[in-house]
Amino acid sequence: MTSGTPPVGVVLAAGQGTRMKSDKPKVIHPVCGLAMVEWVVRVLAEAGLERIVVVVGHGADSVRERLAGYPVEFVEQTERKGTGHAVMCAAPLLQGHDGVTVVSAGDTPLLMADTVRTLLEACRSGAGAALSTAFLEEPGSYGRIIRDAGGAFEAIVEAKDCTSAQLLTKEWNPALYAFDNKLLLESLPKLTTSNAQGEYYLTDVLGLVRAGGHRVDALPAKDAEQFIGVNDRWQLSEAGAAMRRRILRRHAESGVTIIDPDSTTIGPDVSIGVDTLVHPNTIIEGKTSIGKGCELGPNTWIKDSQLGDGVRAYMSHIERAEMGDNSRCGPFANMRPGARLAEKVKIGNFVEIKNASLGSETSVSHLTYIGDAEVGQRTNIGAGTITCNYDGFAKHKTSIGSDSFVGSNSTLVAPVTLGDESFVAAGSVVTQDVPDGAMAIGRGRQENKEGWFTRWRSQKQKANQ
Template sequence: MHSAIVLGGGVGKRFNSKVPKIMHILGEKPIIYHLWHTLQTVEGIEEVIMVTSPQIAELLPDRANVVIQDEPLGTAHAAFLGASVAKNDNVIIVNADIPLVRKETFSTMVESSYSRLMAVTRFPFESDFGRVRFVDGLLRQIVEVSDLRGLREKEIPFVNTGVYKARKEDIVNGFPLLGKSNAKNEYYITDLFNLLAEDKGVHVLLFEDWSQFLGINTRQDLARVSRVYRQRLLERVMQEATIVDPESTYVGENVKVGRDTIILPNTTLLGSTEIGEDCVIGPNVEIRDCVIGSKCEIKFSVLEEATLEDSVVVGPFARIRPGTYLKSSARIGNFVEIKKSVVGSRTKINHLSYVGDAEVGEDTNIGAGTITCNYDGYNKNPTIIGNRVFIGSDTILVAPVELEDDSFTAAGSVISEKVPKYALGIGRAMQVNKEGWVLKYRKKKEMNQ
């Protein structure tokens, strides 16, 4: 078995931020969380040790195995601290600022018969990664980019990815032999592996997929890594679903999208959202932590922590808030907001309405401008609307209130008491027409001119 050590104690000065570099968000979680989660899924890795500064340690979850590096003395010092507490004789070491390293890469390192190993790659562009010299698969020298002296060294094509494998004793016993003979006056893990290369031999493993080793030192780097990360997630979804414009679409890593669903431009799917088959989502939609059935249509809307059964239509310009459950074939139209409510099958709420803390039955029609007044200043109160109810436009429902099955309300009513089955609820002043009033009014005004 192996222990994994994540080196996350660096300051990250080039980020120019009060937030530690590796705590900035990539996708939907901090940079350092990506490696932490990936390493926990690798067979053969028993524990993941996070070596971080005191500031970062306070931001990590309680369940994380954290070792604090009080002073930023470099990557070799961080590896030494992690190896000193590791349970296993074999350790995988990785820099925290390369969050996209694949599970398969770690598995290859773990399964290798070599005890001392480092991963290298070739970038198709100039980078600030250290260069690697090796012969016949054995490391000869790693040179940090800050210590490159001439053009010849800068032209070395192979770069150090920041992923290593060693014996625990190599790190614990080798660290005291290091010096700070480098531009940053720190203990480099590269110096430690140079020492191991001379003493015991270190094998080099070349990975052609360079994108997984992109590092983050600046906000520009974060943007580049984000693009690669987003593309990975989109390609996974596009195994079964269609994404019309990947450049304007974001899909989170825990999102599931069913077969033959079409995602239109400017759509963002976040959290643990699950979308069924044959849906059309977008354009201009944001969905977070929702469960959506098959054959649904959603456009120009925002949905959060809601459940939609099959064949539900939402939008344009609707807001579906947490706790909402829309049953099959419900229709939610433009400028409608629904919060913590159940809406029955085939019910229509097509225009300009607010429904909160309500239970709405089947085959009900809620007219334009209907409002549930659910908050009395102290408590949220329920509104119960039965099956086959017709609510006239501009109705105000003062909760707690109930409208029984097959009841109607007149347009413009304020309803504060139960409306019985088959009854028409009217809660407005009676209209009075004053004949000739306009002529008298005009005459009075003209006399005063």
């Protein structure tokens, strides 16, 4: 075998998964933000596989779409004739490969790269094939690992084909294999359907390799949890819980404090700096980066956003937004796509920011909507301020300069520009540009009617008689 040839992977993702009771193929159901098959492809790539073939069938287009961003090849299994037949469908793409081929199920999202590397090393050290095994008190419908008196691998017997004695075996087959590719291709045409299922079993290849005088290594995995298979919605939840804890533990070991792991979700592509504190009921998803010394939550959702150092976000939604160092938002703030905060910006309760940039030390503390806007530094936006950015046909921009003050309950009708050091009186409707250093008053003049309440009270008393 040519040890220097990069290994190839085959991912079996053609099954329907009827117990999921879904219109979608089983392998695209998500676990912690990624489809199950995405997790498998990522792990194989992490283990060093430079070429991966995905066998699709039911919902093939959906699987292709889900893996569109990955450097994988596809082959379709149009008939469901077993795992051996699935690999037969991939065989034309394996021709000419002089090295190891790894075969994995597409519904094992917890699979670990080290386990794959162990099988690769076994094949590179002379084994014709290698497989992972695990132990369960009740292996149920899983295939059993049969060993000889000396403990060497003999065969895998599917549960439906087992004798009563073989069913007592606790060592089972998680369906992760590595083969000398030449031996794999030589064995596939020899498979038959002489079994209880009437299918081509990939496991029979192991027996053929062994019968040809080659060593087959059955290697117990250190962590059996990684082989949790997902066949129904409850198992999907269990896999998600296990993956969440794995991700949370990685962040905790890197210096992040997580108050309540059971109510916290962090996605696989999230980075968090040291000394950040994550409160309960916090969800962080997508390609999100968070600096050091931050405090997040409780009850906060963050997705595809970038937060600097020392950021405080609580009881808020933040999506495709940026928050500079030492800025804060919440409670009940909604940072929508395109919100960009410089350092030391304050976003308070019931404030919505959308497609707007706010300069350093600017404050928007209460009950405000800022959309399609640009705000300078050290500007104060009073409670109840609204940027009217949509005229029914198009969005328009509001520009507010630095060191400015917008009084409470003001309406800024875009397109409009407020200069530096400008001042808007409370309750104003601003429809014209405000020059630097000027004050705008756009409201009706107040009129006091003397004695009005006495007359009103008298009229009310008469009406109630």
